[in-house]
Amino acid sequence: MALIITDDCINCDVCEPECPNEAITPGDGLYVIAPERCTQCVGHYVEPQCQLVCPVDCIPVDPAHVESEAQLKEKFRRLQLD
Structure with missing residues (x-):
């Protein structure tokens, strides 16, 4: 599953540099996560780094992009091939 940033985002800039897949980018008033690049840090870390650093806990799993561990x-x- 990809993650999503909710409207609770305070645009604090801490999540973007933590993403090893460069899936997080500035959006219109809040950051956004590209689901095609988000692996929930699978392959890099045990836990999604953006969730760990988010001060307002606004990065849940995106129910619109459900993926298994194998798919991630x-x-x-x-x-890695790109």
């Missing part, structure tokens, strides 16, 4: 690992492998 495959996405990680594919991103």
Whole structure:
């Protein structure tokens, strides 16, 4: 599953540099996560780094992009080839 940043985002800039897949970018008033690049840090870390540093806990799992652990690992492998 990809993650999503909710409207509770305070645009604090701490999540973007933590993303190893460069999936987080500035949006219109809050940051956004590109689901095609988000692996929930699978392949890099045990836990999603953006969730760990978020001061307002506004980065839940995106129910619109449900993926298994195997799918996240495959996405990680594919991103490494880019």
